[in-house]
Amino acid sequence: MQTGMGRVVRMSLPDATRSDRVYPLLQNLDLENLAFATMQGVGNSLAIEEMNEDELRRLVLVNLARLTVSGEWDGLLTAGGGGGGISLPTIGTTSENQYLISNSPIWGTTNVGTSISFTAAALGKCIAFPFISPISGTVDELSIMVSSAGAGETTMYAAIYAENDAKLPGVLLGYATMNTTSTGQNLQTSFSSSITLVAGTTYWYSLNMGGAGTSTQLQGSSHNDTPNVGIGSGITETGVAVLDNNMTAYAVPPSTFQASYVYSGFGRPMMSISFP
């Protein structure tokens, strides 16, 4: 190939076509100043076909070169997921077969002597609490702890949501329909859909009443003993959970959680999950 200055440039790969997009568009940039958005702008319009193979190859090569100078490839070298790389203890004996997601780091606490009332009308809508999955697997059991049996309405939905880009509850993974008729640990093994979690990743569990209950209380921790979710309308915000005020009250958990606001002054109910 002959350049405009008469110099002959031979492609390192024989029979390679001339670059008519990647190099012409990027030739005025060096690797230090080449941004991902620029790469994306160059590559997005490339059709995936034989005649573009050399351009696809150049695109990958340039991106790898850009990434080579931008930083260490820690994600390649180090295994792990979200949650800041937190590793939680895993089941050690057959008798210890539950993961206490409401009590474990970084969001939980062991002080779970508080009775948390679910009689307020607002709690017909999902209130969600963050947790970090201890292991990777599919949930086969979910439990809550009822401290006061429900009356009027005894159905409660317990759901697990994936985290969205804003680090708030996002897509519904599945929910269980709990019955708060009796006090004590209430266990459910049936879910609306399969709930598969990844170790070290942050998820959110939510709870909402299935109707106007008059006495339903769950055992858990006071908001005074529980880590704050870290956002609020003022410096004294005591929110350990977020509420979806957009959903229909008492309905099943929505397929996508819309975090309306931090729900202040409310404790963190106990919840445990198990895996096969």
Place this chain on the structure above:
Amino acid sequence: MPLPNAEKQSPRVYKILKIKTLDSEAPNSLTQAEIAAVGNPLSVEELNEDELRRLVLVNLARLTCKQEWDGLLG
């Protein structure tokens, strides 16, 4: 040269890094910062394609020796 038609000499990547070794424990080990310093000024054009390729190859070779690619495998 492993690639036909490649420039006979690397004008930058191998020229600057030839005193380095892949052994991350050795005194003359190659760091990511040193690779970045070599690669940053490379303009993204056809004439530099072989240098871009060498840069990526050297970095992958360095990472091959650094540790297991747990992030890829896990």
